[in-house]
Amino acid sequence: xxxxxxxxxxxxxxxxxxxxxxxxxxxxxxxxxxxxxxxxxxxxxxxxxxxx
Amino acid sequence: xxxxxxxxxxxxxxxxxxxxxxxxxxxxxxxxxxxxxxxxxxxxxxxxxxxxxxxxxxxxxxxxxxxxxxxxxxxxxxxxxxxxxxxxxxxxxxxxxxxxxxxxxxxxxxxxxxxxxxxxxxxxxxxxxxxxxxxxxxxxxxxxxxxxxxxxxxxxxxxxxxxxxxxxxxxxxxxxxxxxxxxxxxxxxxxxxxxxxxxxxxxxxxxxxxxxxxxxxxxxxxxxxxxxxxxxxxxxxxxxxxxxxxxxxxxxxxxxxxxxxxxxxxxxxxxxxxxxxxxxxxxxxxxxxxxxxxxxxxxxxxxxxxxxxxxxxxxxxxxxxxxxxxxxxxxxxxxxxxxxxxxxxxxxxxxxxxxxxxxxxxxxxxxxxxxxxxxxxxxxxxxxxxxxxxxxxxxxxxxxxxxxxxxxxxxxxxxxxxxxxxxxxxxxxxxxxxxxxxxxxxxxxxxxxxxxxxxxxx
Numbered sequence: 226x227x228x229x230x231x232x233x234x235x236x237x238x239x240x241x242x243x244x245x246x247x248x249x250x251x252x253x254x255x256x257x258x259x260x261x262x263x264x265x266x267x268x269x270x271x272x273x274x275x276x277x
Numbered sequence: 278x279x280x281x282x283x284x285x286x287x288x289x290x291x292x293x294x295x296x297x298x299x300x301x302x303x304x305x306x307x308x309x310x311x312x313x314x315x316x317x318x319x320x321x322x323x324x325x326x327x328x329x330x331x332x333x334x335x336x337x338x339x340x341x342x343x344x345x346x347x348x349x350x351x352x353x354x355x356x357x358x359x360x361x362x363x364x365x366x367x368x369x370x371x372x373x374x375x376x377x378x379x380x381x382x383x384x385x386x387x388x389x390x391x392x393x394x395x396x397x398x399x400x401x402x403x404x405x406x407x408x409x410x411x412x413x414x415x416x417x418x419x420x421x422x423x424x425x426x427x428x429x430x431x432x433x434x435x436x437x438x439x440x441x442x443x444x445x446x447x448x449x450x451x452x453x454x455x456x457x458x459x460x461x462x463x464x465x466x467x468x469x470x471x472x473x474x475x476x477x478x479x480x481x482x483x484x485x486x487x488x489x490x491x492x493x494x495x496x497x498x499x500x501x502x503x504x505x506x507x508x509x510x511x512x513x514x515x516x517x518x519x520x521x522x523x524x525x526x527x528x529x530x531x532x533x534x535x536x537x538x539x540x541x542x543x544x545x546x547x548x549x550x551x552x553x554x555x556x557x558x559x560x561x562x563x564x565x566x567x568x569x570x571x572x573x574x575x576x577x578x579x580x581x582x583x584x585x586x587x588x589x590x591x592x593x594x595x596x597x598x599x600x601x602x603x604x605x606x607x608x609x610x611x612x613x614x615x616x617x618x619x620x621x622x623x624x625x626x627x628x629x630x631x632x633x634x635x636x637x638x639x640x641x642x643x644x645x646x647x648x649x650x651x652x653x654x655x656x657x658x659x660x661x662x663x664x665x666x667x668x669x670x671x672x673x674x675x676x677x678x679x680x681x682x683x684x685x686x687x688x689x690x691x692x693x694x695x696x697x698x699x700x701x702x703x704x705x706x707x708x709x710x711x712x713x714x715x716x717x718x719x720x721x722x723x724x725x726x727x728x729x730x731x732x733x734x735x
Contacts, residue, residue: 234295242301245481246308246437253443254571261567263560264622 283483285365290487296422296495298485303415303434305482306370309475310377310411311441313350314570316343316400318449322464328391338393342384342401344667349405351664354413358657359515361410362650366418366486373411374479380404381472389465400468411479412438412660416640417653421489424649425498427641428589432581435637439574443567445471505645507590507713511721512648518655521720523646526709530593531639532662532669533706537604537699538632539670541625544678544692545569551689552611553618565622572626573633580634581641589642590713596631597707603628604700608693636663646716673698 281287323339361369383399386392415434423430452467518524541548546562557565584592603624608614610621639659644652674695681691 231293232291233293234298239295239297242298242485246301246304249444249478250304250308250437250440253440253445253447256447257443257567257570260560261564261571264557264562264564264568264618266561 280368280371283365283368283371285363285367285488288365288367288486288488289490290493292490294487296489299415299419299422299487300430300433302370302482302485302487303419304437305485306373306411306415306479307434307437308441308444309479310373310408311438312445312448312471312475313343313346313404313408314439314442315446315449316346318446318453319464319468322453323388323396326388326391326464332391334393342396345397345401346405346408347667348664349402350408350412351661351667353406353409354657354660355409356657357410358413358654359651361414361653361657362417362515365488366414367483369410369414370479370483370486373407373414374476374483375407376403377407377411377479378472378476380407381468381475385465385468385472388468389462409657409660413653413657415482415486416656417649418486418488420640420644420649420652421493423495424500425495426582426585427644428581428584428592428638429578431640432578432584432637435581435640436574436577436633438636439570439577439633442570443574448474505588506715507588508645509648509716511716511718512650513646513655513716513720514722515651515654515658517720517722518647518651519658521716523713523716524655524659526713527639527642527646528659528662529709530597530706531635531659532666533702533709534596534600534632534635535663535666536670536673537600537702538629538635539666540604540674540695540699541629542569542573542632543671543674544695545625548692549618549621552608552621552692553616554612554689556612556618565625568622568626569629572630576630576633577637580631581637584638584641589638589645590710592634592638593642593710594707596635597703597710600628600631601700601703601707604696604703608696611689611692613689646713648722650722 320336320339323334324336325333327333357369380399380401380403383403384396385399387395387397387399416431419430419434420427449467449471452470453463456463456466513521545566546559549565550557550559550562580592580596587595607621607624607628610617610624640652640656643655643659647655677691677695677698678688680686681688
């Protein structure tokens with residue numbers, strides 16, 4: 226007869242599994258956001274646009 | 278047998294196994310293979326490589342590496358989709374890890390010996406097979422674990438593919454800088470290191486993935502009795518699915534959505550610099566590409582999750598209506614019109630979020646129409662639309678740009694034309710989505726009724 230009690234996955238195990246994928250994602254996101262913010266920085270020594 | 282642990286039977290979840298362990302397994306695969314989107318970081322270093330006789334590769338030759346990889350993604354997804362349904366996700370993920378890792382190693386040998394054919398074979402063909410296998414392997418498993426939220430589940434995984442570039446790009450740049458500083462061959466060593474790292478990371482997914490036992494349902498979840506006619510209570514086999522008009526309508530929708538996205542992604546950095554001459558530095562242009570990557574990733578999760586509430590048809594309706602309006606107005610934000618960089622960036626970011634959302638919502642749309650029985654295999658065949666768009670999209674964009682440059686016309690004027698063509702393509706997608714109806718009974722798999730998933734009215 227099958228055992229009636231079932232062993233549930235540990236919340237710590239679930240958290241650990243998510244941490245494994247979140248750490249590299251957070252690292253990549255941090256790097257990308259830092260670069261992305263440069264678009265809103267004022268350009269240095271922007272060339273003068275010639276208008277006719 | 279040593280590889281018996283890969284069998285589907287050996288990966289059935291025990292009672293009490295949490296379904297929240299499955300998305301990290303899928304993410305490990307997609308975050309890895311999503312590296313392909315950041316392949317451009319290798320372009321300049323590969324251009325600078327010289328053979329013993331002093332010869333070097335040109336940009337066109339190097340560009341083929343990415344194209345071959347994407348082509349083999351589509352081909353392998355289409356070819357191995359049906360096999361994956363039988364072999365199970367763990368075996369498919371394992372082969373994906375081997376192929377993707379080995380692809381890097383072979384490519385590193387090609388870079389080391391200055392043989393482009395080896396890079397085509399390694400990163401393009403072998404790695405491309407890894408991309409295709411890896412892309413489709415967790416999809417049906419996630420849908421089975423999350424019948425109440427199939428959009429959220431597939432969105433989570435496919436978000437990883439969008440996010441893979443955010444990891445792959447800086448990882449490659451940092452590794453190349455490290456090996457260069459150490460006086461070692463930077464590209465071969467970087468590629469070999471990345472091959473090993475990605476293999477290990479993907480193996481985490483292989484060991485973590487589990488399929489639900491037959492008849493498993495989320496605790497307390499009762500399928501809705503009233504649901505949209507587009508959510509099928511029947512399965513359609515892959516051999517029948519591709520004969521249905523619904524399959525080809527979805528193929529067209531994915532094709533136009535990807536082609537339109539490529540219209541911006543292919544030329545993102547030069548486009549913003551050309552449209553805002555003197556206002557955007559090359560560094561800021563790279564920042565713009567970064568913003569698009571973030572929205573590409575976020576859109577996959579957000580739009581696919583939203584589709585659980587407004588329906589797949591409603592989500593694509595939004596993509597095609599809002600998308601075509603935004604593509605039409607995007608060129609008007611340029612320097613000689615409204616001259617607003619923030620407006621240009623905001624519109625482009627929203628548009629790219631829908632490009633990503635299109636990828637992430639399509640598996641749930643397929644599941645609604647064809648049932649979950651062969652969804653991976655059907656998804657695999659549908660991904661040929663991506664391969665086709667990967668060829669046609671750049672052909673349109675580069676063809677028009679080349680025409681303007683060769684005829685000494687103002688390049689700035691080429692972008693509105695490109696974006697308005699993309700707008701027209703999205704109208705075609707809108708019509709295709711409008712024509713989607715429930716699959717006819719003659720295509721149903723007999724005696725394979727399944728639990729009706731939860732879903733909104735379309």
